[in-house]
Amino acid sequence: MKEYSIDKLRNVSLISHGGAGKTSLVEAMLFNAGETNRLGRVDDGTTMSDYHPDEIERKISITTSILNFPWKDCKVNILDTPGYSDFLGEVRGALRVTEMAVVVIDVIAGIEVGTEQVWKFAEQEDVARVFFINRLDKEHANFDKVMDMLTSRFGPNVIPLVIPVNEGVGFDSVVDLVKMKLVKYEKGGTGKTSESEIPADLKSKAEQWRTKAIEAAAESDDAILEDYFENGTLTDEQFKTGLRKGILAGTIFPVLCGSAYENIGVKELNDFLVEFAPSPDSKGEIKGKNPDSNAEVTLKPSENETLATLVFKTESEPHVGEFSFFRVYSGVLRTGDEVLNVNQKTIEKIGQIYAINGKNRREIGYAKAGDIAAVVKMKNTHTGDTLTDRRNPVILPSIEFPEPVIRVAVEPKSKGDEEKISNGLQALHEEDPTFVMHYDPELRQTIIAGQGELHLAIVIQRLKNKFGVDVNLVEPKIPYQETIKGTAEVQGKYKRQSGGRGQYGDVWIRLEPLPRGAGFEFVDAIVGGVVPSKYIPAVEKGIREAMDEGILAGYPVRDVKVTLYDGSYHSVDSSDLAFKIAGSMAFKKAFMQAKPVLLEPIYDVEVRVPEEFLGDVMGDLSSRRGKILGIDAEGPFQVIRAKVPLAELYKYSTALRSLTQGRGIHRRSFSHYEEVPSEIAEKIIAEAQKKKEEEK
Numbered sequence: 001m002k003e004y005s006i007d008k009l010r011n012v013s014l015i016s017h018g019g020a021g022k023t024s025l026v027e028a029m030l031f032n033a034g035e036t037n038r039l040g041r042v043d044d045g046t047t048m049s050d051y052h053p054d055e056i057e058r059k060i061s062i063t064t065s066i067l068n069f070p071w072k073d074c075k076v077n078i079l080d081t082p083g084y085s086d087f088l089g090e091v092r093g094a095l096r097v098t099e100m101a102v103v104v105i106d107v108i109a110g111i112e113v114g115t116e117q118v119w120k121f122a123e124q125e126d127v128a129r130v131f132f133i134n135r136l137d138k139e140h141a142n143f144d145k146v147m148d149m150l151t152s153r154f155g156p157n158v159i160p161l162v163i164p165v166n167e168g169v170g171f172d173s174v175v176d177l178v179k180m181k182l183v184k185y186e187k188g189g190t191g192k193t194s195e196s197e198i199p200a201d202l203k204s205k206a207e208q209w210r211t212k213a214i215e216a217a218a219e220s221d222d223a224i225l226e227d228y229f230e231n232g233t234l235t236d237e238q239f240k241t242g243l244r245k246g247i248l249a250g251t252i253f254p255v256l257c258g259s260a261y262e263n264i265g266v267k268e269l270n271d272f273l274v275e276f277a278p279s280p281d282s283k284g285e286i287k288g289k290n291p292d293s294n295a296e297v298t299l300k301p302s303e304n305e306t307l308a309t310l311v312f313k314t315e316s317e318p319h320v321g322e323f324s325f326f327r328v329y330s331g332v333l334r335t336g337d338e339v340l341n342v343n344q345k346t347i348e349k350i351g352q353i354y355a356i357n358g359k360n361r362r363e364i365g366y367a368k369a370g371d372i373a374a375v376v377k378m379k380n381t382h383t384g385d386t387l388t389d390r391r392n393p394v395i396l397p398s399i400e401f402p403e404p405v406i407r408v409a410v411e412p413k414s415k416g417d418e419e420k421i422s423n424g425l426q427a428l429h430e431e432d433p434t435f436v437m438h439y440d441p442e443l444r445q446t447i448i449a450g451q452g453e454l455h456l457a458i459v460i461q462r463l464k465n466k467f468g469v470d471v472n473l474v475e476p477k478i479p480y481q482e483t484i485k486g487t488a489e490v491q492g493k494y495k496r497q498s499g500g501r502g503q504y505g506d507v508w509i510r511l512e513p514l515p516r517g518a519g520f521e522f523v524d525a526i527v528g529g530v531v532p533s534k535y536i537p538a539v540e541k542g543i544r545e546a547m548d549e550g551i552l553a554g555y556p557v558r559d560v561k562v563t564l565y566d567g568s569y570h571s572v573d574s575s576d577l578a579f580k581i582a583g584s585m586a587f588k589k590a591f592m593q594a595k596p597v598l599l600e601p602i603y604d605v606e607v608r609v610p611e612e613f614l615g616d617v618m619g620d621l622s623s624r625r626g627k628i629l630g631i632d633a634e635g636p637f638q639v640i641r642a643k644v645p646l647a648e649l650y651k652y653s654t655a656l657r658s659l660t661q662g663r664g665i666h667r668r669s670f671s672h673y674e675e676v677p678s679e680i681a682e683k684i685i686a687e688a689q690k691k692k693e694e695e696k
């Protein structure tokens with residue numbers, strides 16, 4: 001195996017709106033590097049990257065694939081992420097472990113809502129960015145138009161290093177502004193090129209862009225800038241150093257271009273990554289924490305340092321077991337090592353370590369600082385965990401995954417599968433943290449939540465394939481709550497006389513509303529022992545049980561204060577049970593007298609759409625009882641912030657997709673509980689009562 005020092009490694013994510021051409025691009029990159037001997041096609045299901053059966057079937061990427069190839073004296077690791085919005089969590093994981101992101105743009109579509117989203121993630125993870133404007137072989141491709149869009153959205157330091165010569169049908173040539181050469185590609189995707197001088201009609205355009213690039217390079221370093229002022233130009237070395245610095249600092253966003261499908265302009269991208277992309281040690285020290293003291297720990301990005309490895313992805317595969325994909329930040333991870341999983345507080349013995357190229361894997365025995373690889377069959381390691389030296393542990397910041405935007409309830413197709421289903425779903429959550437599940441005892445439903453309908457469909461498919469259990473998806477119940485708006489003082493008296501020993505409990509309670517979110521407060525205001533103190537816990541228990549059961553429509557009661565202030569007892573007949581029943585009776589009566597209402601969960605919703613869909617989306621939100629809080633422009637998009645009842649959000653991501661031709665996305669998070677409008681509350685109550693009758 002060829003050894004690469006850390007400065008010869010490159011970790012690169014491919015990110016974009018869905019379908020811009022990432023998978024086709026990495027296919028061409030691998031082909032040019034000789035890693036595959038034919039240029040596979042997404043549409044034929046023959047690419048190195050989209051090798052999972054569900055990816056082949058749907059012709060889209062669903063999980064991040066890890067690929068690598070040698071180029072010049074470097075090893076380039078590529079993480080090909082999915083662009084479909086249901087799988088954005090995959091993008092977060094990939095960006096977390098790479099120094100460079102290639103933002104692929106479809107020249108016909110320009111900046112899309114997914115472009116904005118992944119750009120934001122890259123910004124948050126502080127990852128250097130380069131654009132690759134793709135599909136220049138398409139009719140009506142207009143590079144200049146997209147350049148204008150990019151500069152107006154992302155700033156004047158979006159600067160091309162490669163420009164097309166003859167975009168559109170018949171496209172085969174680009175100008176490389178670093179070498180200042182015309183590069184003509186052979187037809188048929190062979191990737192073979194011939195170089196020549198830049199033709200006269202393109203010379204001035206090429207020089208203009210190159211001057212811009214030189215100026216930007218000069219501005220990223222004071223010493224170089226001084227030389228630039230003195231000499232009016234830069235040496236090649238200064239130009240490259242300046243560019244590298246600007247790219248690393250995130251002040252220069254270069255633009256390359258070509259056609260992934262026709263394998264044009266892709267060699268320039270490979271060259272660019274080797275020449276200009278930051279290496280894993282370029283950002284200096286790595287920050288982590290001491291898991292015991294929580295004190296900050298800094299590590300050198302070096303193989304001689306303490307081991308710090310982050311697992312950024314987990315995938316189980318039939319017949320092989322679980323693959324944990326990891327990035328080594330410092331130290332060396334070797335087969336046979338016993339390392340500490342800091343998050344799970346367990347020791348893992350490291351099994352086979354593999355270099356990964358899609359579905360091809362090669363045993364390598366170890367992985368050094370800066371590299372990305374996979375290990376199989378760890379016992380208890382999940383996505384986001386840090387593996388480290390047990391004598392000198394450090395914990396790396398984990399990965400931030402997006403909140404779920406869709407929730408559905410699952411029911412077993414065959415009785416008796418409940419436990420298998422719940423274990424399976426839990427395992428799938430550990431593999432993919434953007435999917436969550438829980439059993440809701442109040443709703444008596446297993447709720448699963450994720451990033452969209454396709455995401456959940458794929459989770460259910462995996463549940464079937466890997467755990468052999470099938471479920472039906474049903475509409476989830478809404479976790480309504482019940483509360484009061486008024487006050488009441490009532491008596492609850494339970495008295496039974498039937499032959500021998502009777503039952504006697506008698507209480508007076510005051511019921512008052514509490515502020516939203518306050519829950520429950522019980523005040524014992526008995527004086528003079530009119531209710532003996534030994535019975536008071538039973539009274540409270542009776543009240544709590546009545547609250548949990550719900551009174552209006554079977555939903556739990558919240559935000560009330562109960563004061564027990566009077567009552568009476570019988571020296572023989574009183575008991576815990578009698579006082580529990582008295583408490584419950586009193587509570588139910590008081591509740592109905594104190595202006596009871598139903599509360600519903602309200603969510604904060606953020607919708608991002610191109611301007612043209614603004615009206616439709618706002619109208620739709622209003623029809624869902626949404627309250628619009630504000631609209632902000634963000635580049636070519638409008639961001640609508642609204643508060644919407646959860647009951648109106650079922651399958652919203654799908655509705656939004658069809659309303660905006662797939663160009664709108666939304667995020668949501670729980671905000672607060674609010675009173676249900678009375679006409680809707682009446683319906684919910686009537687339905688609950690009908691159900692109760694039926695159950696009798």
Ligand SMILES: Nc1nc2c(ncn2[C@@H]2O[C@H](COP(=O)(O)OP(=O)(O)OP(=O)(O)O)[C@@H](O)[C@H]2O)c(=O)[nH]1
Nearest residue numbers: 018019020021022023024060061083135259260261
């Ligand atoms: N004409 C043309 N078609 C392309 C080009 N690049 C990709 N395509 C086609 O566009 C479609 C999507 O390409 P992919 O490579 O799967 O795009 P992607 O960005 O990986 O898609 P997701 O992973 O699903 O986000 C496929 O049909 C490709 O063949 C290109 O440069 N020119």
Ligand SMILES: [Mg+2]
Nearest residue numbers: 022023060061
């Ligand atoms: Mg893809």
